[in-house]
Amino acid sequence: MKKIISVVGARPNFIKIAPLYREFQKHKDQVQHLICHTGQHFDKKMSDIFFKELKLPIPDFYLGIGGGSHTEQTAKIMLSFEKIVIKEKPDLIIVVGDVNSTLACSLVAKKLSIPIAHVESGLRSFDREMPEEINRILTDVIADYLFVSEKSGLENLQNEGIAKEKIFFVGNIMIDSLVHFLSQTEESNILKELRIEKSDYILVTFHRPRNVDTKVYLAKLVKFLNNIAEKKKVVFPIHPRTKKNMKKFGFSFNDNVISIEPAGYIDFLTLLKNALLVITDSGGIQEETTYLGVQCITVRDNTERPSTVEIGTNQLIGTDLNKVEIAANEILSGKFKEGNIPELWDGKTAGRIVDIICNE
Ligand code: UD1
Ligand code: UDP
Numbered sequence: 052m053k054k055i056i057s058v059v060g061a062r063p064n065f066i067k068i069a070p071l072y073r074e075f076q077k078h079k080d081q082v083q084h085l086i087c088h089t090g091q092h093f094d095k096k097m098s099d100i101f102f103k104e105l106k107l108p109i110p111d112f113y114l115g116i117g118g119g120s121h122t123e124q125t126a127k128i129m130l131s132f133e134k135i136v137i138k139e140k141p142d143l144i145i146v147v148g149d150v151n152s153t154l155a156c157s158l159v160a161k162k163l164s165i166p167i168a169h170v171e172s173g174l175r176s177f178d179r180e181m182p183e184e185i186n187r188i189l190t191d192v193i194a195d196y197l198f199v200s201e202k203s204g205l206e207n208l209q210n211e212g213i214a215k216e217k218i219f220f221v222g223n224i225m226i227d228s229l230v231h232f233l234s235q236t237e238e239s240n241i242l243k244e245l246r247i248e249k250s251d252y253i254l255v256t257f258h259r260p261r262n263v264d265t266k267v268y269l270a271k272l273v274k275f276l277n278n279i280a281e282k283k284k285v286v287f288p289i290h291p292r293t294k295k296n297m298k299k300f301g302f303s304f305n306d307n308v309i310s311i312e313p314a315g316y317i318d319f320l321t322l323l324k325n326a327l328l329v330i331t332d333s334g335g336i337q338e339e340t341t342y343l344g345v346q347c348i349t350v351r352d353n354t355e356r357p358s359t360v361e362i363g364t365n366q367l368i369g370t371d372l373n374k375v376e377i378a379a380n381e382i383l384s385g386k387f388k389e390g391n392i393p394e395l396w397d398g399k400t401a402g403r404i405v406d407i408i409c410n411e
């Protein structure tokens with residue numbers, strides 16, 4: 052019997068681990084699969100609700116790390132996770148995505164000579180000012196199994212000199228969750244609760260430090276959203292980072308912006324699926340809109356997910372809000388970007404990953 056510990060810390064991690072958890076359940080005779088939650092995200096609406104909705108078990112280990120500077124957060128996770136790894140002696144540690152928990156636990160694993168599997172490997176924004184880019188590069192350098200979600204990842208890893216035999220193109224695990232849970236959106240009442248109609252609102256999410264941490268840019272963003280909401284209702288589930296900064300700078304939205312708490316996964320998928328347009332700086336939401344064929348404007352200067360722009364419905368507009376307004380107006384006037392679904396975004400990625408792990 053082999054022992055595997057999967058690490059989760061932040062909202063998108065829960066969504067990426069759920070399909071692997073389900074798949075490992077089918078291999079209980081071969082693998083003991085444990086989950087460690089670092090506690091990087093800890094609010095009920097950023098964490099508990101996802102365990103409930105995604106039908107994840109109570110984590111086997113909870114580190115309770117919480118917020119802090121990057122160094123503080125990373126160091127605290129490392130100290131706590133090391134104790135668990137020494138005690139449990141797992142055969143493999145699985146990390147997903149690009150958050151601080153991903154890198155912290157990968158470092159611990161490598162220092163203790165435990166193999167690492169990185170799911171969603173190879174993505175690159177080529178912007179080293181983003182903490183996620185550092186987390187991605189460093190995790191990939193030390194990982195033993197690199198599971199790649201889109202073609203650009205293969206090229207990036209090859210250019211970085213990673214040995215070919217470690218790299219596996221398996222598709223997008225976040226889409227596994229989307230495919231699995233999409234039918235449950237029929238039971239969500241979120242549109243009724245918010246008094247909005249299908250294809251008659253803009254869904255917005257913002258949480259990148261570049262966009263929400265400075266008073267000057269956040270002021271521009273609030274003004275932009277207040278303006279566009281005069282034309283079409285805006286629904287904004289507000290991330291805790293953004294909420295804290297709105298409060299700190301004393302900003303608020305006008306009545307046409309429906310600002311709500313972070314949404315649970317099923318409600319959020321319902322909002323995504325039915326939106327006329329999504330304006331975001333999220334990583335995962337670029338992928339989900341591409342799969343759903345929903346119009347998406349990404350307010351960032353780069354994306355580590357280029358297939359969503361090259362193949363999907365995503366438009367990378369940059370952070371100049373005048374340009375964002377022009378792009379949004381085009382869509383509001385009915386000029387949609389056509390899109391397709393990238394290769395292997397088919398809901399079967401976790402199956403491919405678990406097959407590879409179990410056969411090695
Ligand atoms: C983190 C990830 C980012 C990811 C995002 C997903 C890093 C470096 N960043 O950013 O890549 O896109 O998660 O949502 O790992 N907070 C709460 N309650 C919570 C969670 C956070 O109050 O449940 C507060 C924290 O205390 C902190 C702030 O929000 O003050 C930011 O949290 P943190 O996890 O450091 O970074 P995120 O911006 O959430
Ligand atoms: N999400 C959610 N509720 C929300 C906002 C996002 O369930 O209010 C989901 C979304 O469907 C996607 C994931 O959270 O699966 C994206 O997380 P986030 O944008 O926080 O992180 P990123 O992908 O940018 O790292």
